[in-house]
Amino acid sequence: MAKMTMVQAINLALTQEMAKDERVVVLGEDVGVNEGVFRVTAGLHKAYGDARVVDTPLAESAILGTAVGMALAGLRPVAEMQFDGFSYLMWGQLEGHASRFRARTQGRWTCPLVVRFPYGGGVRALEHHSESREAMYAQIPGLKVVVPSGPRNARALLVAAIRDPDAVVFMEPKRSYRAFREEVPEEEEVLELGKANVEREGSDVTLVSWGATMRAARQAAQELADARGVSVELVDLLSLAPLDKETIRASVRKTGRLVVAQEEPRSYGVASEVIAAVTDDDAFWRLVAPPRRVAGSDVVTPYFGREEKYLPDAPRIARALEEVLAC
Amino acid sequence: MPRTEFASFSIPHLRILDERGGLDEALAPDLSPPELERLYRGMVWAREADQRMLRLQRQGRMGTFSPSTGQEAAACGPALALGERDWLVPAFRELGALLMRGVPLHRVLLFWGGFEEGNVYPGLDRTLPNAVIVGSQIPHAAGIGYALRLRGEKDAAVLCFFGDGATSEGDFHEGLNFAAVWKAPVVFVCQNNQWAISTPLAKQTAAASVAQKAVAYGMPGVRVDGNDPLAMYEATRAALARARAGEGPTLIEAATYRLMMHTTADDPTKYRGDEEVKAWEGRDPLVRLRLYLERRGHWDEARETALREEVKALIDAEVRRYESMKEFPIAAPFDNVYGTPHPNIAEQKEEFLRALEEDGRRG
Numbered sequence: 001m002a003k004m005t006m007v008q009a010i011n012l013a014l015t016q017e018m019a020k021d022e023r024v025v026v027l028g029e030d031v032g033v034n035e036g037v038f039r040v041t042a043g044l045h046k047a048y049g050d051a052r053v054v055d056t057p058l059a060e061s062a063i064l065g066t067a068v069g070m071a072l073a074g075l076r077p078v079a080e081m082q083f084d085g086f087s088y089l090m091w092g093q094l095e096g097h098a099s100r101f102r103a104r105t106q107g108r109w110t111c112p113l114v115v116r117f118p119y120g121g122g123v124r125a126l127e128h129h130s131e132s133r134e135a136m137y138a139q140i141p142g143l144k145v146v147v148p149s150g151p152r153n154a155r156a157l158l159v160a161a162i163r164d165p166d167a168v169v170f171m172e173p174k175r176s177y178r179a180f181r182e183e184v185p186e187e188e189e190v191l192e193l194g195k196a197n198v199e200r201e202g203s204d205v206t207l208v209s210w211g212a213t214m215r216a217a218r219q220a221a222q223e224l225a226d227a228r229g230v231s232v233e234l235v236d237l238l239s240l241a242p243l244d245k246e247t248i249r250a251s252v253r254k255t256g257r258l259v260v261a262q263e264e265p266r267s268y269g270v271a272s273e274v275i276a277a278v279t280d281d282d283a284f285w286r287l288v289a290p291p292r293r294v295a296g297s298d299v300v301t302p303y304f305g306r307e308e309k310y311l312p313d314a315p316r317i318a319r320a321l322e323e324v325l326a327c
Numbered sequence: 328m329p330r331t332e333f334a335s336f337s338i339p340h341l342r343i344l345d346e347r348g349g350l351d352e353a354l355a356p357d358l359s360p361p362e363l364e365r366l367y368r369g370m371v372w373a374r375e376a377d378q379r380m381l382r383l384q385r386q387g388r389m390g391t392f393s394p395s396t397g398q399e400a401a402a403c404g405p406a407l408a409l410g411e412r413d414w415l416v417p418a419f420r421e422l423g424a425l426l427m428r429g430v431p432l433h434r435v436l437l438f439w440g441g442f443e444e445g446n447v448y449p450g451l452d453r454t455l456p457n458a459v460i461v462g463s464q465i466p467h468a469a470g471i472g473y474a475l476r477l478r479g480e481k482d483a484a485v486l487c488f489f490g491d492g493a494t495s496e497g498d499f500h501e502g503l504n505f506a507a508v509w510k511a512p513v514v515f516v517c518q519n520n521q522w523a524i525s526t527p528l529a530k531q532t533a534a535a536s537v538a539q540k541a542v543a544y545g546m547p548g549v550r551v552d553g554n555d556p557l558a559m560y561e562a563t564r565a566a567l568a569r570a571r572a573g574e575g576p577t578l579i580e581a582a583t584y585r586l587m588m589h590t591t592a593d594d595p596t597k598y599r600g601d602e603e604v605k606a607w608e609g610r611d612p613l614v615r616l617r618l619y620l621e622r623r624g625h626w627d628e629a630r631e632t633a634l635r636e637e638v639k640a641l642i643d644a645e646v647r648r649y650e651s652m653k654e655f656p657i658a659a660p661f662d663n664v665y666g667t668p669h670p671n672i673a674e675q676k677e678e679f680l681r682a683l684e685e686d687g688r689r690g
Contacts, residue, residue, distance in 0.1 A: 064466075065469075069471040069473070072455070097458075107663040
């Protein structure tokens with residue numbers, strides 16, 4: 001097994017799926033000759049040429065809109081939005097068409113496509129380059145929303161997303177793109193969409209997170225274990241839609257305590273949904289402390305001069321864990 | 328240094344059949360009498376269905392819909408040029424094109440009657456459902472065209488309809504631009520019916536024609552008398568041939584007129600005068616083709632009566648079919664949200680059905 005960054009692992013998934021299935025087409029701004037601004041599409045243009053690795057005109061709505069047409073006509077398009085902050089321009093096509101072709105035609109037409117983009121803060125990027133708005137996508141019926149947390153699961157989830165019969169939003173935490181490496185097997189590995197991963201088993205408190213915040217969550221869990229012998233069960237959601245409520249509920253039934261850590265704004269976010277999954281259920285009666293959210297703020301994503309102060313980090317997560325443990 | 332001209336352009340205008348049914352022989356398309364009849368039949372069918380749908384809507388037997396009376400030539404002419412392998416990407420005011428394509432009227436009624444079942448056209452695997460978001464279907468057509476080329480389907484092209492309002496949308500610009508850059512086999516037909524609800528063309532664009540917008544994208548643009556079914560057929564036929572030959576997309580502007588309201592929820596007397604409507608009523612596309620057929624000896628009063636009766640009987644049967652089909656499973660919207668099992672949807676479906684049962688028990 002080779003040690004890879006997340007960028008390399010995503011590239012591996014694209015390379016192998018394009019080799020395996022000639023219907024797979026990659027399109028977006030600068031994804032071809034330039035191999036993507038983050039080099040995620042490195043080597044693809046050389047291997048598969050202009051027709052399957054398409055440098056498009058600069059237009060987010062049409063990148064997704066033409067991908068919808070391609071999917072309807074039998075291709076498997078993988079569209080790239082160059083940055084999170086530009087993805088809103090595709091919103092109409094995503095909500096109005098990609099997500100609902102199956103439902104509006106009762107399964108007669110389907111829209112098997114993937115739209116992937118780097119998202120989130122922490123890389124000292126420009127304005128509109130550090131947005132974290134997962135819940136906006138997760139609320140759209142008919143869409144699946146996937147957020148990998150490391151190279152290995154990024155590769156295995158992207159393969160599943162490309163093969164999925166529906167539209168999948170694949171959000172790549174750009175802070176984790178090159179932050180660390182993991183062993184990624186050359187041979188095929190596929191993870192089922194809609195399944196959370198219990199990354200660390202524990203009995204005192206459930207900590208739920210996803211994406212780049214998983215690193216801070218791991219660190220907080222380890223610190224509490226080392227300092228006070230606290231047993232944290234750490235759940236990595238991986239898919240935000242469908243949300244794996246059963247894994248969350250089972251964990252809370254066991255621990256009785258819940259903390260959710262997210263980078264996106266606090267209100268109307270995925271953390272609220274995770275907590276509701278527990279309060280909607282008999283698992284509620286097992287709670288011995290009010291659940292807590294550690295989250296970004298309901299403010300416009302601050303520029304990089306301030307962003308480190310705003311991103312939920314390990315000390316803030318650790319404090320929230322201590323607070324629910326004190327109840 | 329002198330100023331020189333970098334580029335210049337002109338926009339052709341096509342009209343073959345005049346308002347009294349007179350034909351420009353030099354431009355006449357090569358259509359056999361049965362094909363001409365098929366075209367006329369499609370237009371009559373659309374007109375009669377439109378009138379019937381208006382009554383159904385007023386009687387509360389159908390929902391809001393967008394009438395197409397007056398625009399039959401702009402929908403049926405292009406539809407006559409379509410081959411079986413071609414794709415049809417409609418907006419929502421091309422009743423005649425759908426009917427000529429083979430979409431059963433009861434499916435159209437189901438759509439406007441409020442059932443998703445109206446989006447399903449059994450046996451027609453290259454006809455998309457209506458796109459209600461204005462212009463949003465234009466990039467789809469470009470993407471389908473791209474896929475046809477990539478898959479090496481040289482015998483197929485895409486026919487995409489939209490209205491004049493759509494030409495102000497970003498998706499119009501983005502879609503035409505993509506299609507032109509890709510040389511995608513797409514024929515874009517703008518049904519310029521002069522009004523986007525209450526906004527007249529002069530407030531929609533400062534350009535003298537919609538067709539000239541093609542120049543900026545690097546594709547041919549042609550303005551066609553949209554009430555001339557032969558010109559609409561011919562322009563589309565030539566553009567489809569060009570598309571299939573790998574020469575890229577074309578923009579056709581059909582200059583036509585919406586004789587009725589934007590939708591049945593709209594009152595056009597608020598924003599436009601009777602005189603304008605009357606003037607356009609004098610350019611009725613059905614009358615024009617009928618006069619031509621009569622001149623050629625292909626048509627007479629008896630055939631007209633027989634056709635109207637046949638079409639009305641067909642519409643009656645389709646209306647009956649529509650009204651007998653309204654009992655669909657109430658929970659069907661839960662069944663096709665995803666192509667794979669989704670535990671949260673399954674949970675909510677169960678909850679929904681339980682709630683209905685409970686409502687039923689409590690009356």
